Amino acid sequence: MTPEIDVAVVGAGIAGLTTAHELRRAGLSVRVYEHLPQVGGRMRSVRHEGWTVDTGAEQVSSRGYRATWELLRRVGATRMDVPRVGGxxxxxxxxxxxxxxxxxxxxxxxxxxxxxxxxxxxxxxxxxxxxxxxxxxxxxxxxxxxxxxxxxxxxxxxxxxxxxxxxxxxxxxxxxxxxxxxxxxxxxxxxxxxxxxxxxTYRDGMDFLARRLADGTDVETGRAVREVTDGGGHAVLRFEEGEVRARAAVLAVPAPVAAALRPDAPADERPFLDACAxxxxxxxxxxxxxxxxxxxxxxxxxxxxxxxxxxxxxxxxxxxxxxxxxxxxxxxxxxxxxxxxxxxxxxxxxxxxxxxxxxxxxxxxxxxxxxxxxxxxxxxxxxxxxxAGPQALRERPGFLSRPVRAVEYAGDWVTLRPASEGAVRAGALAASRVLSRLGRRTPSGPNPTEEIRATA
Structure with a gap:
């Protein structure tokens, strides 16, 4: 059966949406599946009678968040959209x-x-x-x-x-x-x-960047993926009501969730997946x-x-x-x-x-x-x-050196950087690995993640 899309991304947090954004820029068809009713993952915000409530992440930094700021510029955000934190x-x-x-x-x-x-x-x-x-x-x-x-x-x-x-x-x-x-x-x-x-912080809630990235992206919320397998050069995503085939899949979910979704994970992936508590x-x-x-x-x-x-x-x-x-x-x-x-x-x-x-x-x-x-x-x-425990540090080099496959991963656990910048960098890294296998369909402008790719 011919895959119906180029890339399926599981998870509409900032890592998954960054992955989708980078792949769409390269001309690939991408669909994001999110089991929750809204995007943002651990950067979701809730609006209630005039209050804007951040459910997870609280802030970004002016320093050390190079990939995040490049992404913000690319989606048209200004410094006014990212005011300084008070107090x-x-x-x-x-x-x-x-x-x-x-x-x-x-x-x-x-x-x-x-x-x-x-x-x-x-x-x-x-x-x-x-x-x-x-x-x-x-x-x-x-x-x-x-x-x-x-x-x-x-x-x-x-x-x-x-x-x-x-x-x-x-x-x-x-x-x-x-x-x-x-x-x-x-x-x-x-x-x-x-x-x-x-x-x-983001003026309109910590989900500001996630919402910007989701605009124009094919995102299916409220759709839970049950299993993802390598079908021999392509990925197979299984749901309660059927399955979807894609040329590649990216699991942009926490490591324990990724491990549960991927029962056929190769031996060179499993040690790091298991170590990432x-x-x-x-x-x-x-x-x-x-x-x-x-x-x-x-x-x-x-x-x-x-x-x-x-x-x-x-x-x-x-x-x-x-x-x-x-x-x-x-x-x-x-x-x-x-x-x-x-x-x-x-x-x-x-x-x-x-x-x-x-x-x-x-x-x-x-x-x-x-x-x-x-x-x-x-x-x-x-x-x-x-x-990020000691064992995860020890297993990470082997995980990064694994071959590119039909099923890839993204998330702050991949970078062992527990912050939204880590998720953005992991999304860019996952996209670069997918592109190294599938290639681009359209020319792309300068890629701010070249530095990240070089460390993979």
Missing amino acids: GVAVWRDGRARLGVGENTAVFTGAGLSGRARLDLAAFSAWAGRRRARFDGDRPENTPLGAATVRETAAPYHADLHDYLFQPVAGCFFGWDTARSAAAPLVSLLLESGAPSDWR FTPMLKVSCLLDRPLTPSARRPVHILLTPAVEEDVLSGVVVDHVKDPGRVPGGRGLITLVAGPRRVRQLLDASPDEAADVLVGAAERYVPGIGAARLHHLVHAFRHGLPE
């Missing part, structure tokens, strides 16, 4: 919010660190700075940190460096357990993306009758709540400080992020029960949040973010 990042310690986390001034202001820990932070920063060229976000397995975990990397330094910096950042932003997760991807990402003062994430967005904030010397965008201080939460995101356009006038929006130690338990609870647990814990940091809550939305991701 700073703070960490909770000894009963109050300590500002300055992630800023260059942290070694002077403290940002929740003791005096000795500040000296150790300066020493670690100097060590990493001297080796900055070796912290390549596209090759985290080759950094000077090797396969050491976050906890192992922090062990030679004052305990505060782990407890009030590395652990809160890893726990809130990625849901990581620092005893399992490798430090190299985290440190590489922090070095590349810079201070929180460089962070930006994902952490679950659960967030509760509280729509408030007034703009409450944690008490601090200046506005706080994110308050990190370290595991040594707090068991239920890993962070508090003040969305109306991040971008006032997210809320109706005079209202507030705060998102509570479940802590890594409690998230699996909360995923098994009812949404309302999980929300009440997180809101109860948040009273300590945002007094009155329970009384001000008009409504809440629960965002649960059983496959939240890739937890």
Whole structure:
């Protein structure tokens, strides 16, 4: 049977839509299948009575997001569409919010660190700075940190460096357990993306880029793929109601989902697929009758709540400080992020029960949040973010050197860069691998992903 399309992409998150965009530019026919009713994946946004609620990713950076900014320019976005994030990042310690986390001034202001820990932070920063060229976000397995975990990397330094910096950042932003997760991807990402003062958000919600990429793309939402196999030079996608054949397929879904969809994965793919664990994430967005904030010397965008201080939460995101356009006038929006130690338990609870647990814990940091809550939305991701463990780092080179096949992969787990930039780069890499096999149908302009292809 002749394939009916050139490429089928499974997943309409930012990785899948980037893949489709690159392949369409090359003149190939592409169809994207998404099991959810809307595009965006872990960058989806929800609109509710004037509130714009980001369900997953919170920001992009002015630095270290080269592929994302090129894609934004290509879809006609301007800097006005990607405003700076308001407020700073703070960490909770000894009963109050300590500002300055992630800023260059942290070694002077403290940002929740003791005096000795500040000296150790300066020493670690100097060590990493001297080796900055070796912290390549596209090759985290080759950094000077090797396969050491976050906890192992922090062990030679004052305990505060782990407890009030590395652990809160890893726990809130990625849901990581620092005893399992490798430090190299985290440190590489922090070095590349810079201070929180460089962070930006999308004015109309974090799904802005996904929606732009989906415009004009053949996307079938609410269509779940059950299995993808190599049919001998082409791909076969099976659904509840039938199957589709394509010259190639790209699985732009989390690694555990890709592994389940691909029962015939070759032996040189399976070790990395199996090693790419994902952490679950659960967030509760509280729509408030007034703009409450944690008490601090200046506005706080994110308050990190370290595991040594707090068991239920890993962070508090003040969305109306991040971008006032997210809320109706005079209202507030705060998102509570479940802590890594409690998230699996909360995923098994009812949404309302999980929300009440997180809101109860948040009273300590945002007094009155329970009384001000008009409504809440629960965002649960059983496959939240890739937890780049030591084994995944070790298996990645073999995965990247595999032959090009009818079934390819995309996602931030491929790059071991747990950020939207990692998903964009993985989408571009997947597209380049498909094109190396199928070829182009039309000439294409300069490709910003040549650098990424060269590392494949």
